[in-house]
Amino acid sequence: xxxxxxxxxxxxxxxxxxxxxxxxxxxxxxxxxxxxxxxxxxxxxxxxxxxxxxxxxxxxxxxxxxxxxxxxxxxxxxxxxxxxxxxxxxxxxxxxxxxxxxxxxxxxxxxxxxxxxxxxxxxxxxxxxxxxxxxxxxxxxxxxxxxxxxxxxxxxxxxxxxxxxxxxxxxxxxxxxxxxxxxxxxxxxxxxxxxxxxxxxxxxxxxxxxxxxxxxxxxxxxxxxxxxxxxxxxxxxxxxxxxxxxxxxxxxxxxxxxxxxxxxxxxxxxxxxxxxxxxxxxxxxxxxxxxxxxxxxxxxxxxxxxxxxxxxxxxxxxxxxxxxxxxxxxxxxxxxxxxxxxxxxxxxxxxxxxxxxxxxxxxxxxxxxxxxxxxxxxxxxxxxxxxxxxxxxxxxxxxxxxxxxxxxxxxxxxxxxxxxxxxxxxxxxxxxxxxxxxxxxxxxxxxxxxxxxxxxxxxxxxxxxxxxxxxxxxxxxxxxxxxxxxxxxxxxxxxxxxxxxxxxxxxxxxxxxxxxxxxxxxxxxxxx
Amino acid sequence: xxxxxxxxxxxxxxxxxxxxxxxxxxxxxxxxxxxxxxxxxxxxxxxxxxxxxxxxxxxxxxxxxxxxxxxxxxxxxxxxxxxxxxxxxxxxxxxxxxxxxxxxxxxxxxxxxxxxxxxxxxxxxxxxxxxxxxxxxxxxxxxxxxxxxxxxxxxxxxxxxxxxxxxxxxxxxxxxxxxxxxxxxxxxxxxxxxxxxxxxxxxxxxxxxxxxxxxxxxxxxxxxxxxxxxxxxxxxxxxxxxxxxxxxxxxxxxxxxxxxxxxxxxxxxxxxxxxxxxxxxxxxxxxxxxxxxxxxxxxxxxxxxxxxxxxxxxxxxxxxxxxxxxxxxxxx
Numbered sequence: 042x043x044x045x046x047x048x049x050x051x052x053x054x055x056x057x058x059x060x061x062x063x064x065x066x067x068x069x070x071x072x073x074x075x076x077x078x079x080x081x082x083x084x085x086x087x088x089x090x091x092x093x094x095x096x097x098x099x100x101x102x103x104x105x106x107x108x109x110x111x112x113x114x115x116x117x118x119x120x121x122x123x124x125x126x127x128x129x130x131x132x133x134x135x136x137x138x139x140x141x142x143x144x145x146x147x148x149x150x151x152x153x154x155x156x157x158x159x160x161x162x163x164x165x166x167x168x169x170x171x172x173x174x175x176x177x178x179x180x181x182x183x184x185x186x187x188x189x190x191x192x193x194x195x196x197x198x199x200x201x202x203x204x205x206x207x208x209x210x211x212x213x214x215x216x217x218x219x220x221x222x223x224x225x226x227x228x229x230x231x232x233x234x235x236x237x238x239x240x241x242x243x244x245x246x247x248x249x250x251x252x253x254x255x256x257x258x259x260x261x262x263x264x265x266x267x268x269x270x271x272x273x274x275x276x277x278x279x280x281x282x283x284x285x286x287x288x289x290x291x292x293x294x295x296x297x298x299x300x301x302x303x304x305x306x307x308x309x310x311x312x313x314x315x316x317x318x319x320x321x322x323x324x325x326x327x328x329x330x331x332x333x334x335x336x337x338x339x340x341x342x343x344x345x346x347x348x349x350x351x352x353x354x355x356x357x358x359x360x361x362x363x364x365x366x367x368x369x370x371x372x373x374x375x376x377x378x379x380x381x382x383x384x385x386x387x388x389x390x391x392x393x394x395x396x397x398x399x400x401x402x403x404x405x406x407x408x409x410x411x412x413x414x415x416x417x418x419x420x421x422x423x424x425x426x427x428x429x430x431x432x433x434x435x436x437x438x439x440x441x442x443x444x445x446x447x448x449x450x451x452x453x454x455x456x457x458x459x460x461x462x463x464x465x466x467x468x469x470x471x472x473x474x475x476x477x478x479x480x481x482x483x484x485x486x487x488x489x490x491x492x493x494x495x496x497x498x499x500x501x502x503x504x505x506x507x508x509x510x511x512x513x514x515x516x517x518x519x520x521x522x523x524x525x526x527x528x529x530x531x532x533x534x535x536x537x538x539x540x541x542x543x544x545x546x547x548x549x550x551x552x553x554x555x556x557x558x559x560x561x562x563x564x565x566x567x568x569x
Numbered sequence: 570x571x572x573x574x575x576x577x578x579x580x581x582x583x584x585x586x587x588x589x590x591x592x593x594x595x596x597x598x599x600x601x602x603x604x605x606x607x608x609x610x611x612x613x614x615x616x617x618x619x620x621x622x623x624x625x626x627x628x629x630x631x632x633x634x635x636x637x638x639x640x641x642x643x644x645x646x647x648x649x650x651x652x653x654x655x656x657x658x659x660x661x662x663x664x665x666x667x668x669x670x671x672x673x674x675x676x677x678x679x680x681x682x683x684x685x686x687x688x689x690x691x692x693x694x695x696x697x698x699x700x701x702x703x704x705x706x707x708x709x710x711x712x713x714x715x716x717x718x719x720x721x722x723x724x725x726x727x728x729x730x731x732x733x734x735x736x737x738x739x740x741x742x743x744x745x746x747x748x749x750x751x752x753x754x755x756x757x758x759x760x761x762x763x764x765x766x767x768x769x770x771x772x773x774x775x776x777x778x779x780x781x782x783x784x785x786x787x788x789x790x791x792x793x794x795x796x797x798x799x800x801x802x803x804x805x806x807x808x809x810x811x812x813x814x815x816x817x818x819x820x821x822x823x824x825x826x827x828x829x830x831x832x833x834x835x836x837x838x839x840x841x842x843x844x845x846x847x848x849x850x851x852x853x854x855x856x857x858x859x860x861x862x863x864x865x866x867x868x869x870x871x872x873x874x875x876x877x878x879x880x881x882x883x884x885x886x887x888x889x890x891x892x893x894x895x896x897x898x899x900x901x
Contacts, residue, residue: 356786358785358786377785377788377790378785378786378787378788379788379789379790381788382787382788383788388786390786395780395782395783396780396782396783396786397783397786398780398783399775399776399779399780399783399784399846400779400780401779401846401847402775402776402779406772406776410776410783410784410787411787411788413769413772413773413787413789414769417768417769420768420769420770421767421768421769422767422768422769422772464787
């Protein structure tokens, strides 16, 4: 809210003005008071952790979601985008994180998909379609792409640029790029930056969502920081520093958390993964690592680096191609989650809504789902035991709820995540796999979950944590593996944790490997 | 009845809100309004004879709908129950008319054969659609044809009749004016209610309909529960076949055409969500009653059969629209 640069602007100067925007899904407040503005022709960065509200804001601006309250003006007039068409017609174009391209159609067809050119008889005018595609591609410097090529045959970077070309061919006042560089190499990124600069020169306002502050400081004019569904600050890039922005992003409470020494790790290796290769992995050697008792092993990497696949393979959620998993020195044969649970492995999945919770069902029913047989006699459920168990699990994790018979959908994101945790703790696992354990969880609950996990590790539970939030991995982990393109690119011990090193490893293919990093790579052998 | 704590139920919202009433008592209320309406507008609606009539008429649909509730709760559908019922009836009819056995043996044999035929069809439906994760709509559409063809083949397209008297008596027996076969259907409702609410089994049926992946990742064998739901549905089709034979004293290979749609309608009107995970067998009971009362009452007030069919159609659509809003409230 404290926003000096904003206060100076008069409403007429602003292209877009958003005031106190709120939006919640079920019990989860995705946006709880977002204020933000765009000046004509600026490049404006939105930064913040996953689940901080950036994507929701974009979806509200582009008419995908309707906001609950708050006001928006576009060019001085009230702006209420009712659907994506409306937003597009108003000149707001979005290039989403997930591609919206049809892989089996040609580049030209994809570019024209929103408004196909028609000939006199209402038939598709192919010549005109290709001409328009050529113009659209040339305008952002993509002379090398053939408009008749099937989109599926192009690389990810090109697909991204085609999306931008498509967005820009209609009249754009605002172009929103949602994490455009997440899957690009350094060279492709710099090409994208040139394109952004040329778009800006044409007077288009660009909103740039990114996790990478160096990019923000390279091409943006202003930056707005999101945390926990709120806008924390908007600053001129020329007048702030990366440190300052990170402070806004992370908030005080997490920075002050002390990183204690991990004395609880014992020398016994509980889980050993060797040459594990999942269906999506292109590398024959697969992934190998050891997990010791009481250790929290973090896995960093970009989306699509194969982290989730490794967890799912260990848990038996998906079959793997080759390699082996050893538990306590004995080979672990797993045909499905049932076997993994029997072996003492739990899996807190990435997606609460799709894989973790049964939202319509009672909190108690969710907590008991894994250990359902334990609260039943001859197959008949004992509801009193179930409620007691849920209440006990809830108390242990400081769950905030009304009644255990309330549906899980009524809880906030953080408390929903605690229900998922409670469910798995019920089966007393020795190894807990966690995939993005605090996605969409507010900062307070995050700290609580961290404390719970650390406490469990101190009691001897071993964990593998996959997370896209580096501060989270750095806070939690005793050791961090960095994955890139389905292989382990490096391993870091507590003292060497550093965002920059991790990111460089994560972008494994970039051509600027520092010396230390190659060293680490060799150090990361089958064993520590 | 449906307020079981901690059980897998549609969420109870604020206790006495209008919404809660719509959610939980809406169907019962609608049925009450219908009954009141027909009692006032027609002379004979509440006469003992007519009540017996209604109960007899809804029995078979109710039995089929109980099984259908299981399948729809896991997010599936079974289009084959009408044909399977005919097939089971023909198989049982062949058994009951075998020469050289006493009446009690024949009756037991026929019941066993009919139930077994239904069971096998259900297992096939479930095993195929669950193993390959195929839409049950298509698989059971195939079974609809297979079972109908089998019924015609087994019976040589002839209606089978002349059953033992004891068997036919069972079909028309009344206790205090209530058909025994209806009591049987009520017993099935009670069993289904218990199975869906108290054991692990029922909890997981609801769970699978809500979020199959979460149930699978919690270490439960989704496959077997799905097969079980279809098997139960096939079994109830077998039971319906026996009741049908006892009531009409025939086993016809062309019986039950379109019965699957009435059964689905009863489940949906009863508030069970077509996408699975939400609903109850008590709702199905009320849904079957609404269809039966509507059919009976509309004839009594002198509407044509065609009008009756149109109105039943309207009720189904209204029920689904109401369900849409229920689902919306449940989420927000």
